Amino acid sequence: MSADTSTGGSEPNLATVETPADEAVIRIRRSFAAPRALVWRCYTDPVHLVHFWGPHGATNPVCDLDLRVGGHWRQVMRFPSGNEYGYTSAYLEITPPERLVWRDAPDSYRFGDPLPPAGMVTELTLAEDGSRTLLSVIVRFTSLAARDESVTRGFATTVLEGSEKLDAYLETLAADAAR
Numbered sequence: 001m002s003a004d005t006s007t008g009g010s011e012p013n014l015a016t017v018e019t020p021a022d023e024a025v026i027r028i029r030r031s032f033a034a035p036r037a038l039v040w041r042c043y044t045d046p047v048h049l050v051h052f053w054g055p056h057g058a059t060n061p062v063c064d065l066d067l068r069v070g071g072h073w074r075q076v077m078r079f080p081s082g083n084e085y086g087y088t089s090a091y092l093e094i095t096p097p098e099r100l101v102w103r104d105a106p107d108s109y110r111f112g113d114p115l116p117p118a119g120m121v122t123e124l125t126l127a128e129d130g131s132r133t134l135l136s137v138i139v140r141f142t143s144l145a146a147r148d149e150s151v152t153r154g155f156a157t158t159v160l161e162g163s164e165k166l167d168a169y170l171e172t173l174a175a176d177a178a179r
Helices: 036-044 107-111 144-152 155-178
Strands: 005-007 015-018 025-032 059-065 072-078 084-095 099-105 120-129 132-141
Touching (some): 025 144, 036 120, 144 155
Antiparallel strands (some): 005 015, 025 132, 072 084
């Protein structure tokens, strides 16, 4: 696995992806030219989340959030081919406006089924840097093999493309606010 892959050239929104050889994690960092409170709203309000979640070309016909510890997050991404990928997550920690932690969950969790052991836990942290927001995402897997399989399936690329879409969406919001 690559120790550090960077995209985006030298502009301030440079995104980095790290897949350490000895740790079952993916680390992604990116900077946004937007206040932390706005970036937080984008990640915690389905009205905003549907505009950027997933890779280029994907839409989000389903985005259901129960934003509380123990609450669920149900997302369905639709790809240009018409194929859909749905998943459910459970919130483990919510610290506005700086930290969200969630884990994978079976879809039946929304209806009261207990959670099996987590296959993947995601920690999202937002930090203020002047007028910018620094995003840090750490995704922890149960094993290096599980992490590597996720990378092979394009997980990190999907997250990076989603952050590119978020950057463009934040620019749209800023332009709308300036009118």
